Amino acid sequence: NAGVTQTPKFQVLKTGQSMTLQCAQDMNHEYMSWYRQDPGMGLRLIHYSVGAGITDQGEVPNGYNVSRSTTEDFPLRLLSAAPSQTSVYFCASSYSAGGQYEQYFGPGTRLTVT
Amino acid sequence: GENVEQHPSTLSVQEGDSAVIKCTYSDSASNYFPWYKQELGKGPQLIIDIRSNVGEKKDQRIAVTLNKTAKHFSLHITETQPEDSAVYFCAATETSYDKVIFGPGTSLSVIP
Numbered sequence: 001n002a003g004v005t006q007t008p009k010f011q012v013l014k015t016g017q018s019m020t021l022q023c024a025q026d027m028n029h030e031y032m033s034w035y036r037q038d039p040g041m042g043l044r045l046i047h048y049s050v051g052a053g054i055t056d057q058g059e060v061p062n063g064y065n066v067s068r069s070t071t072e073d074f075p076l077r078l079l080s081a082a083p084s085q086t087s088v089y090f091c092a093s094s095y096s097a098g099g100q101y102e103q104y105f106g107p108g109t110r111l112t113v114t
Numbered sequence: 115g116e117n118v119e120q121h122p123s124t125l126s127v128q129e130g131d132s133a134v135i136k137c138t139y140s141d142s143a144s145n146y147f148p149w150y151k152q153e154l155g156k157g158p159q160l161i162i163d164i165r166s167n168v169g170e171k172k173d174q175r176i177a178v179t180l181n182k183t184a185k186h187f188s189l190h191i192t193e194t195q196p197e198d199s200a201v202y203f204c205a206a207t208e209t210s211y212d213k214v215i216f217g218p219g220t221s222l223s224v225i226p
Contacts, residue, residue: 033214035216040123040218040219041218042120042203042216042217042218043158043203043216045213045214045215045216048213056213058213090158092157103148103160104160105150105157105158105159106157107156107157108157
């Protein structure tokens with residue numbers, strides 16, 4: 001299993017540009033989430049999904065869109081990038097079964113908006 | 115919504131000493147509390163977790179305690195080693211598991 005994969009690893013955007021951060025998991029997990037990590041602020045939840053076709057907003061959803069057309073993929077779209085979106089983005093997938101639960105994180109995408 | 119606070123923000127200990135990180139949460143409905151370790155340049159990795167029906171859980175040198183009445187939970191690392199140096203995050207969620215809220219993190223340095 002590759003686990004949770006994210007592409008690209010690094011990206012530089014100009015203000016106003018759009019782009020999609022890719023996230024895929026091969027563990028058949030039902031839950032997927034996007035977080036952003038900023039210095040001193042931990043990880044903040046952007047959007048999450050409890051299954052294909054179902055998404056919901058987290059703590060900081062403004063400026064981001066998501067969709068979940070398949071169990072495996074959960075892309076994050078920046079519609080019009082702003083310098084405030086400079087951050088490290090982590091995708092995670094998780095499962096819950098028989099009282100067990102674990103969340104797996106991808107390696108992250110470091111995004112700079114100039 | 116849930117809010118998780120974490121202290122201290124930085125912690126330095128001598129190798130072999132113990133380290134304690136404390137967290138508080140606001141939502142009494144939260145009943146699952148994972149702890150993550152993040153090494154430089156990597157994503158967070160789950161190291162231990164605790165559910166609300168348990169007061170303490172141990173795994174080798176790591177232990178977590180939970181006080182649901184006070185809404186406190188803590189991570190204890192004994193006999194610290196240099197490879198324990200990392201950023202540690204506490205988190206909280208209801209057992210729907212879909213909306214995990216993280217604390218701001220603690221940067222732990224273990225000095226050889």
